[in-house]
Amino acid sequence: MSQEDEPSPLYSIEQLDKAKHDRSGFSCGLEDLDQYLKRYANQDLERGVSTPYVLTKGDEPDIIGYYTLSNYLVDVEIFPAEVGDGLPYAQIPATLLGRLAVDQPHQGNRLGKTLLLNALKRSYEVAEDIASFSVVIDANEEAQGFYLHHGFQTFPEKEDKLYLPVKTIDEII
Ligand SMILES: CC(C)(COP(=O)(O)OP(=O)(O)OC[C@H]1O[C@@H](n2cnc3c(N)ncnc32)[C@H](O)[C@@H]1OP(=O)(O)O)[C@@H](O)C(=O)NCCC(=O)NCCS
Numbered sequence: 001m002s003q004e005d006e007p008s009p010l011y012s013i014e015q016l017d018k019a020k021h022d023r024s025g026f027s028c029g030l031e032d033l034d035q036y037l038k039r040y041a042n043q044d045l046e047r048g049v050s051t052p053y054v055l056t057k058g059d060e061p062d063i064i065g066y067y068t069l070s071n072y073l074v075d076v077e078i079f080p081a082e083v084g085d086g087l088p089y090a091q092i093p094a095t096l097l098g099r100l101a102v103d104q105p106h107q108g109n110r111l112g113k114t115l116l117l118n119a120l121k122r123s124y125e126v127a128e129d130i131a132s133f134s135v136v137i138d139a140n141e142e143a144q145g146f147y148l149h150h151g152f153q154t155f156p157e158k159e160d161k162l163y164l165p166v167k168t169i170d171e172i173i
Pocket of ligand 1: 106140
């Protein structure tokens with residue numbers, strides 16, 4: 001991660017803590033992403049199905065942005081031949097970047113990019129201990145531009161999913 005993309009000392013990114021972080025005012029423009037943070041993110045954390053990380057400013061409790069990570073299993077056949085070819089498995093381990101969003105008043109200030117690079121760096125570091133072939137994200141058409149802009153690629157026949165091989169993450173961060 002370049003110095004420019006590290007969270008500035010003003011901001012921090014850490015695991016969601018419902019006693020510390022205020023989710024009530026978060027609004028990114030997509031209702032399902034807002035509702036997920038407010039209603040389900042902490043439940044998923046407690047049940048061990050997804051880990052939410054939140055971006056806050058200084059000592060303020062308000063959540064400005066968030067993303068979630070989970071372990072994932074992907075069918076090898078959905079990768080392009082040149083990427084998945086030669087892997088003698090039907091399914092391979094991956095990391096799911098389930099959601100990523102920035103509060104509307106803060107959009108356009110590189111915080112989405114800061115969150116994405118933080119998620120990629122974390123995924124890369126975890127994959128050194130527990131193998132992961134690729135980071136995968138479900139993204140609607142509108143959000144795809146953001147991920148394509150940052151080096152993700154679409155699967156040939158799964159237009160709602162994008163991927164970034166873990167081995168290429170160090171080139172990006
Ligand atoms: C998509 C989103 C996360 C981007 O966050 P942001 O803080 O507004 O974006 P940033 O300021 O960090 O942008 C970083 C770079 O991405 C580019 N970018 C941002 N949104 C983009 C988009 N939709 N398509 C293409 N490029 C985009 C910016 O132009 C910028 O480019 P640069 O580095 O070359 O200058 C944010 O707009 C958002 O939360 N949207 C609603 C929720 C959503 O769609 N989430 C993704 C689906 S899970």
